[in-house]
Amino acid sequence: MAVCVVDHPLVRHKLGILRMASTATHEFRTVANELARLLIYEATKNFRTEKHTVRGWAGPVAVEAISGKKVTVVPILRAGLGLMDGVLDMIPGAKISVVGLYRNEATLEPVEYYVKLAKGLEQRLAIILDPMLATGGTLSAAIGLLKAHGCRQICSLNLVCAPEGIARIEAEHPDVAIYTAAIDERLNENGYIIPGLGDAGDRIFGTK
């Protein structure tokens, strides 16, 4: 499985802002979307382009256009919505597939509560969005759901990952690439990433 830690000064700087406990909701939202733009830039690096000629201001000019890539972005409710606008800024034509999963606080198991997927998943690259990959239970469940609906190309954008979550996805879904800003130290006894960001959903939605 490919895990890509997007190592760039802008990524490290913006992640530092999210890590600060004093960062307020509106700034957290803004910076999370900025990071999503930087991660999607890397995640789309291997998209193929086709050359063609257009009429430019000084006559015909050779240009390139992305060739026939069908994409669905898959925000995992709630926190994944906090990355969606940034990704759609870069891929405005993407269809949106919404997956509602929350993690049971006692068992840490994912609980599904809403699913609405784009049509034609067999032909689409699915880009899953969730700021946090902790135990990996939620991401594994989302990938399993997409595969059960015929999706064969899947990657995941996660701002922060725990080594435990990466190991789980590696074992259960080795075909899925992960693009992240950081792999942190560990999970604590409540399944939160250390140092992490805290509860990303609460920080994005202001529900702390």
Ligand SMILES: O=P(O)(O)OC[C@H]1O[C@H](OP(=O)(O)OP(=O)(O)O)[C@H](O)[C@@H]1O
């Ligand atoms: O890797 P895991 O151990 O499964 O944990 C990660 C999940 O937990 C958080 O969601 P949460 O359950 O807090 O839901 P929310 O987005 O509604 O806050 C986070 O956004 C992930 O979806």
Ligand SMILES: O=c1cc[nH]c(=O)[nH]1
């Ligand atoms: O650290 C964590 C783990 C799961 N969910 C979060 O929002 N943060």
Ligand SMILES: [Mg+2]
């Ligand atoms: Mg949450």
